[in-house]
Amino acid sequence: MWILFAFGSAIFAGLTAILAKIGIKNTESNVATALRTVIVLLFSWLMVFIVGSQNNIADISGKTLLFLILSGLCTGGSWLCYFKALQIGDVNKVTPIDKSSTVLTMLLAFIFLGESITLVKAAAILLIGVGTYLMIERKEPTNTQSKSTRWLPYAFGAAVFASLTSILGKVGIEGVESSLGTAIRTVVVLIMAWLVVFITGKQNTIKNIDKKSWLFLILSGFATGGSWLCYYRALQDGPASVVVPIDKLSILITIAFSSIFLKEKLTAKSGIGLALITVGTLSLLL
Numbered sequence: 488m489w490i491l492f493a494f495g496s497a498i499f500a501g502l503t504a505i506l507a508k509i510g511i512k513n514t515e516s517n518v519a520t521a522l523r524t525v526i527v528l529l530f531s532w533l534m535v536f537i538v539g540s541q542n543n544i545a546d547i548s549g550k551t552l553l554f555l556i557l558s559g560l561c562t563g564g565s566w567l568c569y570f571k572a573l574q575i576g577d578v579n580k581v582t583p584i585d586k587s588s589t590v591l592t593m594l595l596a597f598i599f600l601g602e603s604i605t606l607v608k609a610a611a612i613l614l615i616g617v618g619t620y621l622m623i624e625r626k627e628p629t630n631t632q633s634k635s636t637r638w639l640p641y642a643f644g645a646a647v648f649a650s651l652t653s654i655l656g657k658v659g660i661e662g663v664e665s666s667l668g669t670a671i672r673t674v675v676v677l678i679m680a681w682l683v684v685f686i687t688g689k690q691n692t693i694k695n696i697d698k699k700s701w702l703f704l705i706l707s708g709f710a711t712g713g714s715w716l717c718y719y720r721a722l723q724d725g726p727a728s729v730v731v732p733i734d735k736l737s738i739l740i741t742i743a744f745s746s747i748f749l750k751e752k753l754t755a756k757s758g759i760g761l762a763l764i765t766v767g768t769l770s771l772l773l
């Protein structure tokens with residue numbers, strides 16, 4: 488059953504990137520992240536009350552709460568980096584780097600969670616790594632090159648924080664119902680996101696957000712909520728080294744929609760890279 492939840496997470500995550508890209512087009516990225524998190528928070532706590540896990544809050548151990556908070560902080564860091572990268576870079580370039588967190592997650596799961604690295608997993612890591620490299624399209628040297636690659640550090644930052652999120656989240660949800668764990672993490676993300684907004688003094692830009700951006704930010708928030716609920720339900724029962732790569736298959740949905748709705752073109756080299764990432768990920772199901 489956890490495999491179905493993992494694929495559900497991938498579908499919602501793929502939609503999130505496209506909806507968010509459209510939503511942050513005319514919105515400051517940190518403000519957009521904070522606003523989306525409000526939607527995710529409402530959605531996640533609604534699910535807590537639907538499944539009736541709110542009564543288990545008092546039973547959460549200190550260790551579980553600590554790892555949920557740390558996971559939430561890493562999620563906040565990942566989001567802030569990811570949506571900043573999306574705002575200034577193309578979806579079909581930013582997303583592959585963000586999804587490269589798969590490789591780092593599998594290595595961290597081996598080191599800290601004791602999950603084995605089989606020959607198949609090693610081959611998958613190689614395929615995903617090479618595929619990601621091919622999808623990072625190199626620019627010809629120009630006077631504007633530094634500006635055109637400003638999104639790169641943010642994309643890599645998103646990948647690192649996403650990997651830490653998965654490992655810390657795996658430990659954190661072992662002692663709590665998955666929907667409740669997701670909701671608690673979201674509270675941490677919300678606080679962190681709004682702190683960044685006020686520290687950077689961007690709160691005044693909220694009144695300038697147009698109706699179309701509001702709509703897509705809200706939709707992306709719901710998509711994120713659905714992805715999280717599926718993801719942490721899968722992570723609770725399945726191995727992180729398999730759940731995470733399946734979730735990262737959202738890249739297929741993201742790139743397909745970026746081609747249709749955002750008119751972003753995929754080069755032949757990037758297409759080969761995407762194929763390698765897909766094969767490497769699917770091989771983990773063997």
